[in-house]
Amino acid sequence: MSNTTRSQNERYELNCQLAQMLKGGVIMDVTTPEQAKIAEAAGACAVMALERIPADIRAAGGVSRMSDPAMIKGIQEAVSIPVMAKCRIGHFAEAQILEAIEIDYIDESEVLSPADDVYHIDKHQFKVPFVCGARDLGEALRRIAEGASMIRTKGEPGTGDVVQAVSHMRLIQSQIAKVAAARDDELFEIAKKLSVPYSLVAYVHEHRKLPVVNFAAGGIATPADASLMMQLGAEGVFVGSGIFKSGNPAKRAAAIVKAVTNYKDAHLLASVSENLGEAMVGINKDEIDLLMAERGR
Amino acid sequence: MIVGVLALQGAFIEHEQMLRKLGVSTVELRQKADLQNKPDALILPGGESTTQGKLLKDLGMFETIRQWIMEGLPVMGTCAGMILLAKKLSNDNKQWLQTFPATVRRNAYGRQLGSFITRAPFKGIGEVTMNFIRAPYIESISPGVEVLAEVNHHIVAARYKKQMILSFHPEIGEDTRIHKQFLQMVTK
Numbered sequence: 001m002s003n004t005t006r007s008q009n010e011r012y013e014l015n016c017q018l019a020q021m022l023k024g025g026v027i028m029d030v031t032t033p034e035q036a037k038i039a040e041a042a043g044a045c046a047v048m049a050l051e052r053i054p055a056d057i058r059a060a061g062g063v064s065r066m067s068d069p070a071m072i073k074g075i076q077e078a079v080s081i082p083v084m085a086k087c088r089i090g091h092f093a094e095a096q097i098l099e100a101i102e103i104d105y106i107d108e109s110e111v112l113s114p115a116d117d118v119y120h121i122d123k124h125q126f127k128v129p130f131v132c133g134a135r136d137l138g139e140a141l142r143r144i145a146e147g148a149s150m151i152r153t154k155g156e157p158g159t160g161d162v163v164q165a166v167s168h169m170r171l172i173q174s175q176i177a178k179v180a181a182a183r184d185d186e187l188f189e190i191a192k193k194l195s196v197p198y199s200l201v202a203y204v205h206e207h208r209k210l211p212v213v214n215f216a217a218g219g220i221a222t223p224a225d226a227s228l229m230m231q232l233g234a235e236g237v238f239v240g241s242g243i244f245k246s247g248n249p250a251k252r253a254a255a256i257v258k259a260v261t262n263y264k265d266a267h268l269l270a271s272v273s274e275n276l277g278e279a280m281v282g283i284n285k286d287e288i289d290l291l292m293a294e295r296g297r
Numbered sequence: 298m299i300v301g302v303l304a305l306q307g308a309f310i311e312h313e314q315m316l317r318k319l320g321v322s323t324v325e326l327r328q329k330a331d332l333q334n335k336p337d338a339l340i341l342p343g344g345e346s347t348t349q350g351k352l353l354k355d356l357g358m359f360e361t362i363r364q365w366i367m368e369g370l371p372v373m374g375t376c377a378g379m380i381l382l383a384k385k386l387s388n389d390n391k392q393w394l395q396t397f398p399a400t401v402r403r404n405a406y407g408r409q410l411g412s413f414i415t416r417a418p419f420k421g422i423g424e425v426t427m428n429f430i431r432a433p434y435i436e437s438i439s440p441g442v443e444v445l446a447e448v449n450h451h452i453v454a455a456r457y458k459k460q461m462i463l464s465f466h467p468e469i470g471e472d473t474r475i476h477k478q479f480l481q482m483v484t485k
Contacts, residue, residue, distance in 0.1 A: 014412045017469055018430050021343050021376070024306040043352060045306055045345040080389065080403060081345055082431065104409040104431070127410055254355070261305050261352055262327055 008124065012149060015129030018082070018104070019150035019213035022046055022236055026226070026257050027215070029053050029240040033078035039243070042253035046082040046105070048238070049075040054111050054158030055241035055280065058290065063113045066094040069101050076101075084131070089296040090116025092125070099128045105150070106130045108143075110295035111157045111240075120296060123147025133217065135168045135293055137175035138194035140210055142297075145197050151210055153234070154293040155218015158241050160282025162219045162228065164293055169216055169232045180208040218293070221246070221280050223259030223273050230263035247277030298483065301326045301336030303362075305352040307344015307377060311468035315476050316340075329357040338371040338483040341378030343430070343466050346403070349377055350393040359394075366396045371459040371483040373476075379462040380433055387436050397460050398439035405434040405451070405464075419454060420445040422474045427453065427465035434464050459483075 025045025030036040036047050051067040052060065066087045076083045082104035087094035089108055094115070098106050108121055110133050123130040124147040133154035134140035140151045153172070155165030179190060179201060187205055191198040203211045216229035217238035226237050239256055246252045255272040262268045300316055302309045304325035313323045324336055339362070341349075353359040366372050366382075374382040374397075381393040383401035406412065412430045419425045420443070427448065435452035438444070445454035445461070453464040459482060467475035 010414045014414065014428065014430060015409070017428060017466070018409055018412065020308045020311065020469070021345070021430055023308065023310075023344075024304070025345060025348055040347060041351075043348045043355075045348045076408075081347060082409065099410075102408045102410050129409060254351075257348065258352065258355065261356075265328065268328065 011127050012124075012147070015149035016212050018129060019131070022082070022150075022215075023213055024260060025236045026253070026260050027084065027236070027238045028243055028253060029238075030075060031244070033074045035244055035249070036075045036078045036083075038250050039253055040079045040081050042250055043257035044081060044253065045236070046084055047075065047079060048084045048086065048107065048240070050086055053241045053244060054292070055160070055245050056158075057111060058158040058288070065112060066091070066097065069097060072098075072103065073101060086112055087121075088112040088115040090114060090119050090121060092121045095121055095126060095130075099126055103128055108132050108148070110154055110292045114295050120146050131215075133293070133296070134172065136171050137179070137204070138196060139297060140172060140214070141194060141196035141200045141204070144200060144210070144212055148212065150213050150215065152215040152217040152238055155216070155220070156288075157218045157292050159219050159288065160221040160242060160245070160280040162221070162225045165216050165218045165220060165229060166232065168218075168293075169229060169234060172210075172214070173233045176204055176208060176210070179204045220256075221282060222276075223255045223269055226256045226259045227263040227269055230260055236260065242280055245280035247279075252276050252279075298322070298337045298480070299324055300338045300340060300483075301331075302340045303342060303349065303353075303378075305344075305356070306348045307342045308466065308468055309340075309342040309344075311466075312340045312342050312375075315468050315473060319473055319476060319480065321480065326358065327356075329361075332358060332361045335365060335370070338479070339365065339373075341372065341374040341381050342468065343376035343378065346377040346380035346393070347391065350381055350391065353381075353393070363394045363396065366394065366460065369459055371479070372396075373461040373463070373479045375463045375466055375468060376430065376432055379435075379464060382460060382462055384439075397442075397455075397457055397462055399435050399442060399455060399457070399462070400437045401433050401462075402436050403433050404431050406432055415448055417446055417448050417453075419475065421478060425467070425472060425474065426470065428469055429453075429465050432464045435462070456482075
């Protein structure tokens, strides 16, 4: 093995392992250093720095892009936990910029306007890790083949409606179970159908899980939503608009953190769900024109 | 023997898998009710120390766990676990259990781009692979603390009485030797 290959492999290993360290945690969208501090104090395991949360991106319309690096740096200085940021699907120049400011994780995200309607970023060309959204096993494994070291459900961001995240998580889990139950000689056909490398299908077959950590995202707004996703097999959750679009962000954020840690304890969930104030208003996925989850296959 | 693994956030399953490989039973500690029976040893896993520390307090587990360690319950803290156990943090005004007399630097190698893998000697074991992920290191130690490993002149593993702290992640990969050494310390 050449030294370059070895160091690339080690880098990928470390990036998958950073995601492992985030497991059982809540990653929160924040738009200012003040919000980032509230999120950290509430127990977030990482924050996602972005100029507008998905609900506002939806409301504003137009083209949404990577955030201002100065804004991201302000958040990096405000907190000691990992800071993530989003780039557009396929926009490798935005990703290069995020790498230059030493972001801890890049989310190649359907929440922003896609920059390329065919190609995703070749994430192997980067030292910083990438998380990508997926609606099914094929999408998840294609993103991993491109170099993603963490996967999340796409859900339907900015809606406060958890239905899409639930259906994506259920689909991925049931597809994993099918691959695990398949005969060895059926794996080649599965790989062909999913348009993914055989080696990744073989991994899922052997280990009954994705080769990287899998979080839930898109529409999670309450401690109960977080518990639901964890019980369906998520290893942690992203909460975007759900926190800072609600009546009492600090309290809701802390409640969701506790809900993820003790997702099976209904009594504890009941107590943290009390008096959280207004949840984000939310919009039903059937009432919206733009399905962000359709972006990037 | 039953080892309690703090399961608030982070890579606790990896520690459980490692211990199961060695034939040891584990119990996950997620809330106060899980502390009714005192385990024979404790592991504080990697993850985010601010998240874990806050949950320790909010879920009413902090005092019991601190008391257990002060009374001599063997404990191993990896990465975030090292930060939770440190007496002092040099670059953070937060303090947690404070049972291990050492000063620790958080995110000592910088952000994720500063994460790295290396091999270095570990006292009593030989050379081991060490994965440092946004890792801390030990800046200074009090008398009575034994250095177990150093990388680039920084202490990355140490022992004080029945407490072991490590900057890196022995729960990742196939090498069970550090967990074995910890279990030997528990039974001795």
